Amino acid sequence: MPFTVIMHPEGFDLLHGDASILSHRNDAPAISIGTGRPDLEMVRGNFRIDDVVETRLALDCFAQVDGCIRLWNEKRPDIVATLALEERALQSILTFRCTDPAFNRLWIDMQCAMSEAFWGGGEQMSYVRLNGRRFPFWTSEPGVGRDKSTALTQTMDADGLAGGDYWTTNYPQPTWVSSARYAVHLETAAYSVLDLTDAGRVGVECWSANVDLELFDAPSLPALVTKMSDRFGRQPALPDWAISGAIIGLKDGADTFDRFEKIAASGAAITGLWCEDWIGIRQTSFGKRLFWDWKWNAARYPDLPAQIAALAERGIRFLGYVNPYLAVDGSLYQEARAASFLALRQDSDAPYAVDFGEFDAGVVDFSNPAAAAWFAERIIGQEMLDFGLSGWMADFGEYLPTDVRLFDGSDPMEAHNRWPVLWAKVNADAIASRGKTHDATFFMRAGFSGVQAHCPLLWAGDQCVDFTRHDGINTVITAALSSGLLGNAYHHSDLGGYTSLHGVVRTAELMHRWIDLAAFAPVMRSHEGNRPADNLQLDSSAEILTHFARMSQVHARLAPYVRALSDEAVATGLPLQRPLFLHYDDAAYYDIQDQYLYGADMIVAPVVEEGASSRNVTLPGGDWVHLWSGDVYAKGTYDIAAPHGQPPVFTRKDSGHAALFSAITQEFRA
Incomplete structure (x- = not known):
C-alpha cells in the first residue's frame, strides 16, 4: 500500500x-x-x-x-x-x-x-x-x-x-x-x-x-x-484535419472569403476557416462583440451554406463559435425562457440576466437535464452540426453568478466551479449524438476537475497581444505544461494573442514569434483579436503572410508525428507538450517553463522575449539534432540563434521519427 x-x-x-x-x-x-x-x-x-x-x-x-x-x-x-x-x-x-x-x-x-x-x-x-x-x-x-x-x-x-x-x-x-x-x-x-x-x-x-x-x-x-x-477522463484523438494544416480565424462578414483566398494563395497549408462572427456581431466600446443567438446570420454571411460546401470540396472545414449564454434580444433566449430552461433570480421567478458589458444574457441552466439536452440538440445539433460546422470555440463557462437559483437546488457557490464541466459535456454530447466524436471538435478555455472527460482541446484564453511576463505570449507555454500534467493532452492558443486595450497592439515581431510558436502545437489557429482594425493580421503585410505560409507548411509536415503523439495520448493520457522533468527527473529542470518536450522526441524553445535574436536552450541527456541546420548537440545549455522562422527546435537523433525530421530539415534548411 x-x-x-x-x-x-x-x-x-x-x-x-x-x-x-x-x-x-x-x-x-x-x-x-x-x-x-x-x-x-x-x-x-x-x-x-x-x-x-x-x-x-x-x-x-x-x-x-x-x-x-x-x-x-x-x-x-x-x-x-x-x-x-x-x-x-x-x-x-x-x-x-x-x-x-x-x-x-x-x-x-x-x-x-x-x-x-x-x-x-x-x-x-x-x-x-x-x-x-x-x-x-x-x-x-x-x-x-x-x-x-x-x-x-x-x-x-x-x-x-x-x-x-x-x-x-x-x-x-x-x-x-x-x-x-x-x-x-x-x-x-x-x-x-x-x-x-x-x-x-x-x-x-x-x-x-x-x-x-x-x-x-x-x-x-x-x-x-x-x-x-x-x-x-481521456480525450479522443484529434481529427486529421485539425492537425494537418492551419485554421484561419477571420470575422469580416461577406468579405471574409475574399481575404481567405488571399491567404490561401500564399501557399499556406490550410485545413480550416474559423468565423466566430457567423452568428452576427454587435459593436461595443470593448470592440466587436458577437451576437449571442447561436444560428447562422444570413445578413452577415448571405451565401454561407454554399461556401461551406465549396470549402469541403477542397478539404477545408468550417468552424464557428458558441457559448452557454443567450442574449436577451435573441430568438433562442425566447425559446429557452418559454421552456423554463433559464437560471432564475433568487427573489423571483424571472430569468437571471448577466451583464456582459453593454448587453445582457440569460444563463441556460445545465443543472436541468432537459435544458442541457435542449442546448445540445436544438443549438449545437441542429443549428451548428447539421448546418455544416465541423468545429467551434465553446467559449466562457466561468461566469455562473453565485446568486442565481438553479433547477437542481444546488448552491451556486459550488455549482460555479462545476459549470465548465457541464458546459463541456453539453458540447461533447451533441457531437456524439451525430456520430462525429472523431471528426468534429471544439475547444474551450474554461475548466475544472473532470473537464478532461468531455473537452477534446484546450486553448489558452485571452492573452494580451504582447510579451509581458504574466499575460503575454509566454503564458501559452505555461498553460500547456501545467494543464497537461493533469491529463489534458491537447493545447493551443490564439495566434497573435487576443486582448488589445489601452494602446497595447500587436507588433510585427510579436506576430512572427507567435507564428513560430503556433507551428509547434497540435493545432495552429489564428485569431484576429478583440480589435481587428487596430492590430496586425496575417494578411497585413507580405512579410508576415510569407512567414505564416512557410510555418504552416512545417506544421503540416509534422502531422504524422503529431498523429503518433495523439495515438499515444489516447493510450496513456500523456500530453503532447511536456515539461522536461516529465521524462528527465532532474531537479535542474523543475523550474523550466519557457521550453517544452513535444512528445518525447522533440524539444521546442520558442522565443518569447521581446527583442531577442537568440535564446538559451537546455538539452537533456542524449544526442539532439537542430531541426534547421542538422547540427548535433549533446546534453547541456546552449545559446541558439533564433531568427524569425527558425525557433530553436531539436529532435532526438535516435528517434523512430528521425526520417520525418530529416526530411523537414532538408526542405526547410536554414
Missing part, C-alpha cells in the same frame, strides 16, 4: 511510503474546522473573494473507532469529524466528514520535504512550479495584465476588477503533483486554496467540511500522469 495511516498515542501520521505527508498530534493539530461566509463581488466574470471566518476549531482530540479516526475540539466535544482511508484501484481516498452541517470550513496542514517540488493546479498561466505561492481554485476571467505592479493591470482593476493576478485562471483544478511521485486531488467543487508559501508545508483550505482527498502514487511521473488521466 503506497499510503498508510500509522497511529500514535497522541495522534497519527499519513505516510507515502516511508515519508509522512500529514502528521496530526493533540498538541500540534494539523486539522481545523470552522464556519465562515464569503465576501464576494463579481463584475463580468472577474471576482473579488474574501472570507469572513466566524469560527475556527483546532481538532486537538482524537480516538480510533470502528476503523476510522474521530476528531474533535476539547472545548467542543459535540462537534465531531471523522477521517478514514480507503484503497481503490486507482487511488487511495482519505474521506473527511463533519457531523454538524453548519460547519463549512476545513484547514489541513500537510507536510513535504524541503526540496520537494509541486506542479499542477489546473491551467496555470504564470508558474508551472507552484512552490512559494498561494493558489486559490476558482474559475474566472484570468484578467488583463495579471501583474499588480503594472499600469495596465491597475487600470483594468479600477474598471470592473478586471486586472487579474498570477493565480487567476479560466481553468483551476485542486490537484497537485509532487516530485516525490505522488499527487493529491481535492474532490470538491467548493472554493479551495493550496498554500505553498512555506517550505516544508502544504496548506489546504476548503470552503466545505466534507471533502475527499484522493491520493495517487506511481513509480514515475509519466505513470502518475497516466493514472490521473485514467481518473479524470
Whole structure:
C-alpha cells in the first residue's frame, strides 16, 4: 500500500511510503474546522473573494473507532469529524466528514520535504512550479495584465476588477503533483486554496467540511500522469484535419472569403476557416462583440451554406463559435425562457440576466437535464452540426453568478466551479449524438476537475497581444505544461494573442514569434483579436503572410508525428507538450517553463522575449539534432540563434521519427 495511516498515542501520521505527508498530534493539530461566509463581488466574470471566518476549531482530540479516526475540539466535544482511508484501484481516498452541517470550513496542514517540488493546479498561466505561492481554485476571467505592479493591470482593476493576478485562471483544478511521485486531488467543487508559501508545508483550505482527498502514487511521473488521466477522463484523438494544416480565424462578414483566398494563395497549408462572427456581431466600446443567438446570420454571411460546401470540396472545414449564454434580444433566449430552461433570480421567478458589458444574457441552466439536452440538440445539433460546422470555440463557462437559483437546488457557490464541466459535456454530447466524436471538435478555455472527460482541446484564453511576463505570449507555454500534467493532452492558443486595450497592439515581431510558436502545437489557429482594425493580421503585410505560409507548411509536415503523439495520448493520457522533468527527473529542470518536450522526441524553445535574436536552450541527456541546420548537440545549455522562422527546435537523433525530421530539415534548411 503506497499510503498508510500509522497511529500514535497522541495522534497519527499519513505516510507515502516511508515519508509522512500529514502528521496530526493533540498538541500540534494539523486539522481545523470552522464556519465562515464569503465576501464576494463579481463584475463580468472577474471576482473579488474574501472570507469572513466566524469560527475556527483546532481538532486537538482524537480516538480510533470502528476503523476510522474521530476528531474533535476539547472545548467542543459535540462537534465531531471523522477521517478514514480507503484503497481503490486507482487511488487511495482519505474521506473527511463533519457531523454538524453548519460547519463549512476545513484547514489541513500537510507536510513535504524541503526540496520537494509541486506542479499542477489546473491551467496555470504564470508558474508551472507552484512552490512559494498561494493558489486559490476558482474559475474566472484570468484578467488583463495579471501583474499588480503594472499600469495596465491597475487600470483594468479600477474598471470592473478586471486586472487579474498570477493565480487567476479560466481553468483551476485542486490537484497537485509532487516530485516525490505522488499527487493529491481535492474532490470538491467548493472554493479551495493550496498554500505553498512555506517550505516544508502544504496548506489546504476548503470552503466545505466534507471533502475527499484522493491520493495517487506511481513509480514515475509519466505513470502518475497516466493514472490521473485514467481518473479524470481521456480525450479522443484529434481529427486529421485539425492537425494537418492551419485554421484561419477571420470575422469580416461577406468579405471574409475574399481575404481567405488571399491567404490561401500564399501557399499556406490550410485545413480550416474559423468565423466566430457567423452568428452576427454587435459593436461595443470593448470592440466587436458577437451576437449571442447561436444560428447562422444570413445578413452577415448571405451565401454561407454554399461556401461551406465549396470549402469541403477542397478539404477545408468550417468552424464557428458558441457559448452557454443567450442574449436577451435573441430568438433562442425566447425559446429557452418559454421552456423554463433559464437560471432564475433568487427573489423571483424571472430569468437571471448577466451583464456582459453593454448587453445582457440569460444563463441556460445545465443543472436541468432537459435544458442541457435542449442546448445540445436544438443549438449545437441542429443549428451548428447539421448546418455544416465541423468545429467551434465553446467559449466562457466561468461566469455562473453565485446568486442565481438553479433547477437542481444546488448552491451556486459550488455549482460555479462545476459549470465548465457541464458546459463541456453539453458540447461533447451533441457531437456524439451525430456520430462525429472523431471528426468534429471544439475547444474551450474554461475548466475544472473532470473537464478532461468531455473537452477534446484546450486553448489558452485571452492573452494580451504582447510579451509581458504574466499575460503575454509566454503564458501559452505555461498553460500547456501545467494543464497537461493533469491529463489534458491537447493545447493551443490564439495566434497573435487576443486582448488589445489601452494602446497595447500587436507588433510585427510579436506576430512572427507567435507564428513560430503556433507551428509547434497540435493545432495552429489564428485569431484576429478583440480589435481587428487596430492590430496586425496575417494578411497585413507580405512579410508576415510569407512567414505564416512557410510555418504552416512545417506544421503540416509534422502531422504524422503529431498523429503518433495523439495515438499515444489516447493510450496513456500523456500530453503532447511536456515539461522536461516529465521524462528527465532532474531537479535542474523543475523550474523550466519557457521550453517544452513535444512528445518525447522533440524539444521546442520558442522565443518569447521581446527583442531577442537568440535564446538559451537546455538539452537533456542524449544526442539532439537542430531541426534547421542538422547540427548535433549533446546534453547541456546552449545559446541558439533564433531568427524569425527558425525557433530553436531539436529532435532526438535516435528517434523512430528521425526520417520525418530529416526530411523537414532538408526542405526547410536554414
